[in-house]
Amino acid sequence: MRRRVAGSLIAAALLLPLAGCGDGGAGSGADAGTKVTVLAAASLTDVFEKAGAAYEKSHPGTDVAFSFAGSQELVAQVRQGVPGDVLVTADTATMESLEGRTGEPVVIARNRLTIATAPGNPHRITGLKDLSKSGLKVVLAAPEVPAGRYSRTILDRAGAQVRPVSLEPSVRAVLSKVELGEADAGLVYVTDATAAGDKVATVAVPDAQNAIASYPAATLDGSANGRAAAAFVAWLRSAEARKLLTAAGFETPASP
Template identity: 65%
Template structure:
């Protein structure tokens, strides 16, 4: 036989049952007070970098180093994915002017970046580079320096004059009053390097860092400082970016000690 509880007793019993159900739920939500939310009201992670998928337009000579830098950035900033689009700086500039969807830009010269001031945020130089003469492995033609490039029996390839490395190349050749008749003028530095690697050219002017990526395939002949040119790599956000805060965080990181070590390990110079 069951006994009916007075109404006051029923209310007390219901309160006890409700409290018993809520305690486990509260404990689960707080993880016993040890779990912390890693995001704040603005969507920023614990690393103070917003989650986003970023597209970065970058000079061809940054191909290898940015693969390393991108992996390091993604590891340190969970939730951020980087996609790089590599090409000659002049091609990147054309893409920006045509409104290509992207978040940041890194060119191989300040001239190209300066011409895009209305499309970018403030630019910061993140690294520098220098030129070398790339020859076939073992330097079969015995190229010693810039003057040898004037030899009409030597097949020399250069980047086109509108490409940063092409301008740097012409600048140092003109300074030494050396006339070169290239067998071809390529759209970016990687195309110049490829021609030498494949034996389609005996020599070409490339960045030191590009020659370093082809060790065992090409030799790099150093050019003295007094005859050389220094390339600068400015980075900036794009004003059309839909991920402005995340893009700014990445561009800022490119000047961090971690990023600079990655660049110096790849033989780039400090800015």
């Protein structure tokens, strides 16, 4: 019995260095077994789901999870200590409100607004001023939402006096109201209208009246996976990511 116990102890001792080498090999991989949580603006939902799948394919062992909401909600989550590794907002002002809590932001995409209406545009809306028509049910994003600020800016620029029937917490909520027939029209991003397909019709806003939305991405200082978070932010400016963003209707900055 003593010989058997001694033999087992010797075998275990011999295996310990091998186990240590195995752990070191896994840890030395490109963040193998790492989960990156990305807090992202609601208007990025469709394209980021594709981007996440593409990133995981090219980075085996890394799992990308997304939490989508209005940019102002994401900022509130960060301030409340909700765990996250990367933040992507729909405007620079919202990102800048977290100065001291993030890494250096980089703009990964740009967007523009368009008017979304019911299919066929039954109210014959031709431009921003038509959104002032009496009896027309218009929905906008709330003023604290980037899309809401952009909307108010371009409506004021066009001299359109619009009284929305509701102010929504995200641009996706605005789109949903139009899709469901609960609103006659709403201001959404071009990319949201593109993703909706034939569920809505669109009326283009001329460049001279439009606003450019910039999407900055940054690592969060509270991240438990800083290296993996930085790698994902860097990838968002890669040729592969730009191709996905462009296909979704976003404008992208030049390659770094």
